[in-house]
Amino acid sequence: MPDALLRVDHLTKRFGGLTATNDLSLEVRTGELHAVIGPNGAGKTTLISQLFGELAPNAGTIHFAGEDITALSTAARVRRGLARSFQITQLLFDYSALDNVALAVQAHLGHSYHFWADARSDRALTEPALLGLARVGLEGRAHVAVKEMSHGEQKQLELAIALATRPRLLLLDEPMAGLGTTECAATIDLLRKLKQETTILLVEHDMDAVFALADRISVLVDGQCITTGTGEEVRNNETVRIAYLGEGNV
Amino acid sequence: MTLALEQILNGVQFGVALFLLAAGLTLIFGIMGVINLAHGSLYLIGAYGAALVSQRTGSFILAILAGLAASAIAGLIIEFVVIRKLYARDHVQQVLATFGLILFINEGATILFGRQPLFVAMPPALSGAVEIIPGVPYPTYRLAVIAVGLLVAFGLYLFVNKTRVGMLVRAGATHRDMVRALGVDIRLLYTLVFGLGALLAGLAGLMAGPLLAVQVGMGEQILILTFVVVVIGGVGSIRGAFFGAMIVGITDTLLRGFLPALLRSLMTTSQADALAAGLSSMGIYLIMALVLLIKPQGLFSGQN
Amino acid sequence: MARTEAAAGVNPGARRILLLRGAGLVVLAVVLLLLPMTANAIGDPALITLATRMIIYAIAAASLNLILGYGGLVSFGHAAYFGVGGYVVGILYFHFAADDLFLGFIPGSNQFLITLFAAMVVSGLAALVLGALSLRTTGLQFIMITLAFAQMVFFLFVSLKVYGGDDGLIVRRRNLLFGLNMANDTTFYFVCVTIAALYFAVFWRLVGSRFGLVLGGIRQNERRLAAIGISTYRYKLVAFVIAGIGAGIAGALMANFSKFVSPDMLHWSRSGELMIMVILGGGATLFGPAIGAVILVGLETVLTGWTEHWQFILGPILILIALFTRGGVLTLLENRRAPDA
Numbered sequence: 001m002p003d004a005l006l007r008v009d010h011l012t013k014r015f016g017g018l019t020a021t022n023d024l025s026l027e028v029r030t031g032e033l034h035a036v037i038g039p040n041g042a043g044k045t046t047l048i049s050q051l052f053g054e055l056a057p058n059a060g061t062i063h064f065a066g067e068d069i070t071a072l073s074t075a076a077r078v079r080r081g082l083a084r085s086f087q088i089t090q091l092l093f094d095y096s097a098l099d100n101v102a103l104a105v106q107a108h109l110g111h112s113y114h115f116w117a118d119a120r121s122d123r124a125l126t127e128p129a130l131l132g133l134a135r136v137g138l139e140g141r142a143h144v145a146v147k148e149m150s151h152g153e154q155k156q157l158e159l160a161i162a163l164a165t166r167p168r169l170l171l172l173d174e175p176m177a178g179l180g181t182t183e184c185a186a187t188i189d190l191l192r193k194l195k196q197e198t199t200i201l202l203v204e205h206d207m208d209a210v211f212a213l214a215d216r217i218s219v220l221v222d223g224q225c226i227t228t229g230t231g232e233e234v235r236n237n238e239t240v241r242i243a244y245l246g247e248g249n250v
Numbered sequence: 251m252t253l254a255l256e257q258i259l260n261g262v263q264f265g266v267a268l269f270l271l272a273a274g275l276t277l278i279f280g281i282m283g284v285i286n287l288a289h290g291s292l293y294l295i296g297a298y299g300a301a302l303v304s305q306r307t308g309s310f311i312l313a314i315l316a317g318l319a320a321s322a323i324a325g326l327i328i329e330f331v332v333i334r335k336l337y338a339r340d341h342v343q344q345v346l347a348t349f350g351l352i353l354f355i356n357e358g359a360t361i362l363f364g365r366q367p368l369f370v371a372m373p374p375a376l377s378g379a380v381e382i383i384p385g386v387p388y389p390t391y392r393l394a395v396i397a398v399g400l401l402v403a404f405g406l407y408l409f410v411n412k413t414r415v416g417m418l419v420r421a422g423a424t425h426r427d428m429v430r431a432l433g434v435d436i437r438l439l440y441t442l443v444f445g446l447g448a449l450l451a452g453l454a455g456l457m458a459g460p461l462l463a464v465q466v467g468m469g470e471q472i473l474i475l476t477f478v479v480v481v482i483g484g485v486g487s488i489r490g491a492f493f494g495a496m497i498v499g500i501t502d503t504l505l506r507g508f509l510p511a512l513l514r515s516l517m518t519t520s521q522a523d524a525l526a527a528g529l530s531s532m533g534i535y536l537i538m539a540l541v542l543l544i545k546p547q548g549l550f551s552g553q554n
Numbered sequence: 555m556a557r558t559e560a561a562a563g564v565n566p567g568a569r570r571i572l573l574l575r576g577a578g579l580v581v582l583a584v585v586l587l588l589l590p591m592t593a594n595a596i597g598d599p600a601l602i603t604l605a606t607r608m609i610i611y612a613i614a615a616a617s618l619n620l621i622l623g624y625g626g627l628v629s630f631g632h633a634a635y636f637g638v639g640g641y642v643v644g645i646l647y648f649h650f651a652a653d654d655l656f657l658g659f660i661p662g663s664n665q666f667l668i669t670l671f672a673a674m675v676v677s678g679l680a681a682l683v684l685g686a687l688s689l690r691t692t693g694l695q696f697i698m699i700t701l702a703f704a705q706m707v708f709f710l711f712v713s714l715k716v717y718g719g720d721d722g723l724i725v726r727r728r729n730l731l732f733g734l735n736m737a738n739d740t741t742f743y744f745v746c747v748t749i750a751a752l753y754f755a756v757f758w759r760l761v762g763s764r765f766g767l768v769l770g771g772i773r774q775n776e777r778r779l780a781a782i783g784i785s786t787y788r789y790k791l792v793a794f795v796i797a798g799i800g801a802g803i804a805g806a807l808m809a810n811f812s813k814f815v816s817p818d819m820l821h822w823s824r825s826g827e828l829m830i831m832v833i834l835g836g837g838a839t840l841f842g843p844a845i846g847a848v849i850l851v852g853l854e855t856v857l858t859g860w861t862e863h864w865q866f867i868l869g870p871i872l873i874l875i876a877l878f879t880r881g882g883v884l885t886l887l888e889n890r891r892a893p894d895a
Binding site for chain 3 (some may be wrong): 279351357360361480523524531534536
Binding site for chain 1 (some may be wrong): 719759760764765766770773775777781782785789792
């Protein structure tokens, strides 16, 4: 397909005797919000970690915008336009929220071999960072140390950081896990806006959110993609019903 | 040729001592995630314990028991008072605390026993030499040290691979949380491993007594070499500790044995000796650098 | 609303802190300026050399703090670069005095600025080579490897019989600088104060810069830095080299101060002491290590006055500090997350 931004072919990752992703293939098209669902242990987070270069697959290839990125480091992938948010937040806890986002802005601007000028009063960093924080609703919390923030705020911050690198493809690992209903609704609103601007691969357990947001959905079971289709198609798919939805999740 | 064989055996004997220290150190690293700089102090305590009893009583058997007991008791006290509180701390604090232990123990030994090195008499039964191959005599004591070391290595291998506790130790080195989840009394396991490490270090120390001068500072000298062994072998691996120790022991001994003569054929004697001394003490570090270039995690590491 | 904050850009609480800091700096400057006079007035000129030693160690400890405190890289071999800096001064003086050439083409020197610069270059290069190797590992291995490499450098100097081997090398006269009377301890004290002031000013800019922001991030979560597209290895290496250069400066000063260099400067326990200074004063703070240096050098001076076995007392003190404070006597650091082994 010419408009595939991300193409995964025959991706296999084994941990000892356990196969986390098993000959998995899927495609994310430019501009879509592509959700990946599946029962626990289906290999969703492992998939994201492989896409992001944090885990090396045993076999298979990953193409991003036509380029084979299977062997690239995480940082190199980010420079090509990938970003991810983490299910278990990976933040710089001693820094303020603003520092966290400003550092991502800084990384996106190029190298950081500036040894003299004060980074924290550098408008080229703070202005975009503050806008980014405002975007996820954290504008009033810019100077709060991350370790002082609530779980929900930290989740929002994860998003703001990922966005600050201006990704072409955003990998979101359960952005709603552990959030309250209002925070969830806010995140859904935000993702709805984001999908106008960038391509998103969303791993999420909240089925309402998935069916509300996703253009297409891939269903992972035992490390394999058993089907991909629109929400309607997936809902009506016999295999999916048996393998997954039959468990009463919808 | 004869000389080479002798030197190789000397290297193995040195390697065995390094292994005894490295095995404990690597297990403590691997399982508890603790860097224990005071491991060399346990070696020192074993050596002093044996040396003192040997001097007083003249009995080598009693000396062995005293050395083992001293290091094991010291190990348990250290674990209980200091190390136990460091498990969850970051490395900086572990370094600070165990560095403090070194200062305390070294200075304590100086106060008690003075700065004069102690010399330990060779046990009479082992003081002769054996012909390993016809016409090549080799000191019995060193052979005995090698034998004990290899025996311990084999015993450790059986313990770690064949027993239930060993299985836990092995699992603990790679999957700390899993062992905890199995409901194993992790604290007891830690104490056991630390005590075992102390015992091995003490054994190395007491066996070194008749070969080296027993003095303050001997612990750190060998500790740093032990670090090199663990780095080369890979953290948490007994097998790595064994082969790392052999590599370091044999290389170091051979370099010291043969480099001066080799260089003397190329340059003047005084130049050659100076250069050889420098190169041979740096040799093992260069090997370590080489290992780092090829396999940063060590030759036998299970980690990625 | 976000706009106005964006325009302000700085933390509202930061201004007060800046003011306090400014006041503290003024006090510090006054104390440093008046110290020699006061020492002479109370008839205790030994205070001047004591303060000089503290200042030199403050520079060395601060340089370690860049990687240990800010970057979270637990280097246990920092004395190597301190010693290399010292030996550069010693060896250049040796060839100056003998009026021959080092390695057959480098003339000796007794000019302070030249030897200082040479010390910075050589210790920086040493840090580049050893850092490039050591930084391939993390955690425990990194601690052991930095220690082991420092030991290698130690043995290198022990084996250099030309330069005194075990016994070290005497620098008969301090290096020359602008016609100052460097032999005078007060003059030399002020030279050290000036260099320390410059050093800490540069250090302050450095840790607040973009590079400093990255370095602090490396300590907190390397995975996060990779996830925003930063390859951390090179930043760590650059920091390691900068730290090595700082230790080289301190070593060069120490060689001039004590008119002597020996392998003792690179002994592993020296690395331990530098580390203690950083932890004692509080890592990742501008002046913490300096305070640590003052405390440790001071403690050593006081305790040696009581007993030659002062380490017997220092040891338990260190253990207590490690167990019951989370490092840092003054800036009790908060529960910093332990890096994964």
